[in-house]
Amino acid sequence: MSKKVLDTFRLDGRVAIVTGASRGLGAAMAIALAEAGAKVALAARGDLDGVVKQIRAGGGGAEGFNTDLADRAAPKKLLDAVEKRFGGADILVNNAGIIRRANLLEYSDEDWDAVMDVNIRSVFVLSREFAKRLAARKAPGKIINTASMLSFQGGIRVAAYTASKSALAGLTKAMANELAPIGINVNAIAPGYMATDNTSALRADAARNKSILERIPAGRWGEPNDLNGAVVFLASDASAYVHAITLPVDGGWLAR
Numbered sequence: 001m002s003k004k005v006l007d008t009f010r011l012d013g014r015v016a017i018v019t020g021a022s023r024g025l026g027a028a029m030a031i032a033l034a035e036a037g038a039k040v041a042l043a044a045r046g047d048l049d050g051v052v053k054q055i056r057a058g059g060g061g062a063e064g065f066n067t068d069l070a071d072r073a074a075p076k077k078l079l080d081a082v083e084k085r086f087g088g089a090d091i092l093v094n095n096a097g098i099i100r101r102a103n104l105l106e107y108s109d110e111d112w113d114a115v116m117d118v119n120i121r122s123v124f125v126l127s128r129e130f131a132k133r134l135a136a137r138k139a140p141g142k143i144i145n146t147a148s149m150l151s152f153q154g155g156i157r158v159a160a161y162t163a164s165k166s167a168l169a170g171l172t173k174a175m176a177n178e179l180a181p182i183g184i185n186v187n188a189i190a191p192g193y194m195a196t197d198n199t200s201a202l203r204a205d206a207a208r209n210k211s212i213l214e215r216i217p218a219g220r221w222g223e224p225n226d227l228n229g230a231v232v233f234l235a236s237d238a239s240a241y242v243h244a245i246t247l248p249v250d251g252g253w254l255a256r
């Protein structure tokens, strides 16, 4: 008998890695995946205890893994540690990301490299290593990347960030083409303007804040929890035939 539709969204028995899960969008997505039944491996440089405790208090399974994705050795170390703790992972949410703002003419090589290392190189390496392990287990899996409005648009004063997030939309398609045949769905979520540390400078600038709000049909900044439905959908059997999309969750921003 086929599963009832809501059951296809459940993640019981799955293990999900969420990078950048110490706060903001990653923390919210990790909590949502845990609520849907997954055990969650949280990765970031900073303190993960708060999110781990919150998930455990709700009856979920979680563990924090101190990880600096700017370090080339980090992806393999993280996957080894998760394997040791949980046995392999089934879902990878590539969410860790940084932004450096400067005018184009003053944009430094150092800022360019720092953003590219975390936002795109680490995503490629971690996804490749994750997929290799799934392939070796002949197991299906899900990769979900956190893209951006700047996967579609140019932005202002964020050259490296735009380049990295546009590359991420392309990488999502490139990986999906090669991984769909072995049962791995690769997709991305493109959050709109969300109220997190990443956008605090924009919200603190009254003129930018006003012009951003005026363009959002929903009339408000997004909240981290606004991604919950999208991430559970893309992590679950409910999206079995969905490959290579970059799904905007943007209050309508791109329609304007």
Ligand SMILES: NC(=O)c1ccc[n+]([C@@H]2O[C@H](COP(=O)([O-])OP(=O)(O)OC[C@H]3O[C@@H](n4cnc5c(N)ncnc54)[C@H](OP(=O)(O)O)[C@@H]3O)[C@@H](O)[C@H]2O)c1
Pocket (backbone or CB within 6 Å): 019, 020, 021, 022, 023, 024, 025, 026, 043, 044, 045, 046, 047, 067, 068, 069, 070, 095, 096, 097, 098, 118, 146, 147, 148, 149, 190, 191, 192, 193, 194, 195, 196, 197, 198, 199
């Ligand atoms: N907020 C928005 O409006 C928005 C819109 C579109 C896309 N995004 C994207 O969504 C993702 C999450 O952003 P956010 O808004 O939640 O930002 P945030 O509050 O600044 O959180 C960023 C997360 O990434 C982690 N991180 C940063 N550098 C890392 C590194 N080298 N190694 C491991 N983890 C690292 C941070 O943890 P530690 O500092 O503890 O390492 C933190 O958990 C990013 O990819 C961002 O580009 C955000």
